[in-house]
Amino acid sequence: MKSYIIVILISALLISTLFFALPKTEFLVPFHEQRFDLNKKSENYWKEEIVLELNIEPKHKTLLEGKVNQAKNVLYKRLQKMGVEEIQIVNYKPTEEELENSIDFEDETMLKEYLKVIIQTTKDQTLVSRVITSTGNVKIMEPKEELKEISDEDQLQLYMEENYEETKWDRSKFRNILINDLMAGDGERSYFGVFKPGFGNRREFNEFLREREGENIGVLMDSFVIPMQVTPEMTNLFAVGIGPDKNEAEIQNIILNTGVIPVKNISILSSQQKNPNIYEIEHVQVILAIFVSIISVLLFLYQREKEEKEKILQFAFSLLLIFTISLTILKIWQIPVDLFLLIPAGILGTIFVKKMYTCPTESRIILITSVVVSALMIIFGTGYIPILGNFLLFIILISFLTEILTKTYFKHAKIINS
Amino acid sequence: MEINKYLELITTYQINTTIVALLIIALLISSLFLYYTNDIKPSAIIFLSVILVPILTGTFLLILYEFFNVQPSEKHTLILWSSLFINTINLSTLLGRYSKEILKKDFDIDHVTRYHFTATLNLFTTILLISFAVSVFVDMNMILILNLTLLVSSIVIWFNHLVSRLLLKEK
Numbered sequence: 255m256k257s258y259i260i261v262i263l264i265s266a267l268l269i270s271t272l273f274f275a276l277p278k279t280e281f282l283v284p285f286h287e288q289r290f291d292l293n294k295k296s297e298n299y300w301k302e303e304i305v306l307e308l309n310i311e312p313k314h315k316t317l318l319e320g321k322v323n324q325a326k327n328v329l330y331k332r333l334q335k336m337g338v339e340e341i342q343i344v345n346y347k348p349t350e351e352e353l354e355n356s357i358d359f360e361d362e363t364m365l366k367e368y369l370k371v372i373i374q375t376t377k378d379q380t381l382v383s384r385v386i387t388s389t390g391n392v393k394i395m396e397p398k399e400e401l402k403e404i405s406d407e408d409q410l411q412l413y414m415e416e417n418y419e420e421t422k423w424d425r426s427k428f429r430n431i432l433i434n435d436l437m438a439g440d441g442e443r444s445y446f447g448v449f450k451p452g453f454g455n456r457r458e459f460n461e462f463l464r465e466r467e468g469e470n471i472g473v474l475m476d477s478f479v480i481p482m483q484v485t486p487e488m489t490n491l492f493a494v495g496i497g498p499d500k501n502e503a504e505i506q507n508i509i510l511n512t513g514v515i516p517v518k519n520i521s522i523l524s525s526q527q528k529n530p531n532i533y534e535i536e537h538v539q540v541i542l543a544i545f546v547s548i549i550s551v552l553l554f555l556y557q558r559e560k561e562e563k564e565k566i567l568q569f570a571f572s573l574l575l576i577f578t579i580s581l582t583i584l585k586i587w588q589i590p591v592d593l594f595l596l597i598p599a600g601i602l603g604t605i606f607v608k609k610m611y612t613c614p615t616e617s618r619i620i621l622i623t624s625v626v627v628s629a630l631m632i633i634f635g636t637g638y639i640p641i642l643g644n645f646l647l648f649i650i651l652i653s654f655l656t657e658i659l660t661k662t663y664f665k666h667a668k669i670i671n672s
Numbered sequence: 673m674e675i676n677k678y679l680e681l682i683t684t685y686q687i688n689t690t691i692v693a694l695l696i697i698a699l700l701i702s703s704l705f706l707y708y709t710n711d712i713k714p715s716a717i718i719f720l721s722v723i724l725v726p727i728l729t730g731t732f733l734l735i736l737y738e739f740f741n742v743q744p745s746e747k748h749t750l751i752l753w754s755s756l757f758i759n760t761i762n763l764s765t766l767l768g769r770y771s772k773e774i775l776k777k778d779f780d781i782d783h784v785t786r787y788h789f790t791a792t793l794n795l796f797t798t799i800l801l802i803s804f805a806v807s808v809f810v811d812m813n814m815i816l817i818l819n820l821t822l823l824v825s826s827i828v829i830w831f832n833h834l835v836s837r838l839l840l841k842e843k
Contacts (some may be wrong), residue, residue, distance in 0.1 A: 268743075294827065302778040323683075323684060325715075326683045326684075327683050327684055327685040327687075330683045330685050330686065338748070338829070340745070340746040340747075341746065342681055342746070343683060344680055344681060345680065354798050400776060404748040411803060452713045465683065485708055531745065532812075533811060533814055534811060535810060535811065535814065539809040542809050542811075543805065543808075543809040543810060544806075546805040546806070546808070546809070547801065547802040547805040547806055549804065549805075550801040550804075551798055551800065551801060551807045554794075554801055584715055593783050594747075594814060595750075597806055597810065597814060597818075598750055598754050598817070598818075600819075601799075601802050601806065601818075602754060602757050602758070603805075604791065604798075604802060605757075605758060605761060605795070605798060605799065605802075606761065608798060610796070611793075613765050613768070613791065615768055615769075615772070616764060616765050616767070616768025616769065618767065619704065619764040619767055619768050620761055620768075621696075621761045622759060622764075623700070623704075623761070623763070624757070624760065624764075626696075626697070626700055626760075627697060627753075627757050627758075627760050628692070630693045630696060630697060632755055633693075634689045634690065634692060634693035635693070635749070635753060636686050636689065636690075636746070636749060637746035637747070637749055638746065638750060639749055639750070639753050640748060642754075643749065646757070657837075666720075667778060
């Protein structure tokens with residue numbers, strides 16, 4: 255009786271996940287309002303070519319190339335951290351027409367360099383613009399004498415950079431700015447940037463704060479100064495309010511903790527919308543491709559390796575469960591997916607599972623190295639690679655579950671037959 | 673061939689992160705080899721095998737960009753990482769068998785080479801079959817990625833087999 259129940263349950267799992275995994279099955283269910291088709295990312299892609307103007311201080315004239323390269327690296331790092339799928343950053347020479355939009359600085363000696371940033375992504379366009387136009391520098395500043403006698407009507411002056419004097423405390427003196435949600439003064443939770451002084455700077459920074467206890471200082475972030483009064487508690491925790499919005503906190507985390515772009519100012523000289531370059535592929539094609547490749551591998555296994563029939567059946571059952579469960583999870587949780595990436599993920603997943611079944615003595619080493627490579631894809635990969643790494647780790651994880659289910663299914667099916 | 677033209681498209685940050693990832697993979701598998709076999713030669717060769725993947729991928733991509741008018745794309749990094757994944761699986765199979773056999777007193781060279789030959793041939797045929805089966809259903813861009821992955825990983829896994837065989841013959 256127990257065997258019958260187990261076999262029925264696992265068969266039901268396979269049939270139901272197969273039903274969900276197949277394309278167009280959302281039309282067969284009676285509740286049409288409930289969407290469970292694959293959430294394809296291809297519909298949300300946008301592509302833009304943006305020309306950035308970097309205004310570099312004349313003192314960096316001899317190091318210009320290095321500064322531009324540093325800017326390229328920081329911009330790439332930020333966009334990658336944001337999860338932008340395709341990024342290309344190249345040096346650029348603007349046309350006369352484009353140069354008409356150039357912002358003239360009071361200081362004419364300012365050096366100008368240009369970068370063309372080509373982005374293809376599904377991320378929010380305004381957030382991407384913010385990330386690429388912020389220098390990421392943070393400065394702690396002291397108010398000038400005239401600011402101390404400011405009238406109530408002219409409060410805006412409190413936020414202007416020109417009313418403050420620089421101190422030695424800028425981003426380079428802090429090892430990181432930890433974005434954390436803390437209790438604000440009004441009892442509500444809000445995000446704060448907690449400044450962590452670099453090694454050897456803590457004592458000096460605390461001294462700097464102690465000397466100014468009760469006085470006003472300003473923190474320059476994103477071209478605006480946040481005025482604040484120094485309190486005794488600040489020596490323990492120097493935090494600047496970012497607001498209650500989680501997205502804003504995430505963007506600030508990227509801007510503040512991916513390095514400083516060594517320029518005075520960045521502006522967008524021109525931008526042009528382009529047609530995104532997407533590999534068009536349908537859900538049906540993905541299913542067929544994976545299905546045909548599994549069949550061909552099974553036939554090959556049967557012919558070439560002369561493996562036991564039961565082992566091949568177990569392998570086929572396990573693969574079928576892996577792919578149907580994975581696609582069902584993608585459909586039900588509406589996880590945004592790049593359809594073309596399912597193909598390499600399916601191929602690599604099939605190769606991994608096949609090796610685990612055909613080389614059982616080496617399976618432990620294969621498992622360790624595969625997990626390491628997938629994890630490295632997530633950590634060090636650029637563009638689509640972290641997404642592929644996530645798929646692979648997910649397949650490796652699911653393969654454990656399916657192996658247990660497959661073995662249980664075959665064991666109980668044998669009991670029923672005997 | 674103007675390599676600089678293509679190198680300009682990549683930032684040093686990309687190059688550095690890829691090099692770090694490759695070094696971690698190469699060092700991990702080489703040190704596993706060294707730990708299990710106590711033999712420096714195969715460990716060094718394994719290190720080379722991992723490094724060979726980006727060299728081959730880069731060379732084939734440069735040829736495609738220069739002579740076949742293919743536009744550089746971020747999607748082409750899939751070739752490098754997929755080939756690395758396949759190579760890692762092949763090296764792990766070799767490591768398992770090699771270490772098990774080499775420590776035996778009646779160490780049989782043919783056993784290891786035969787086993788790894790079969791494993792390599794099977795892996796090669798599997799990726800060949802899958803790539804061809806999938807190629808029927810996808811567009812030219814995906815076919816390019818799949819077939820370049822097939823080419824790079826095939827060269828590397830046969831390199832692994834031939835080198836390990838040569839090393840074993842020396843013993």
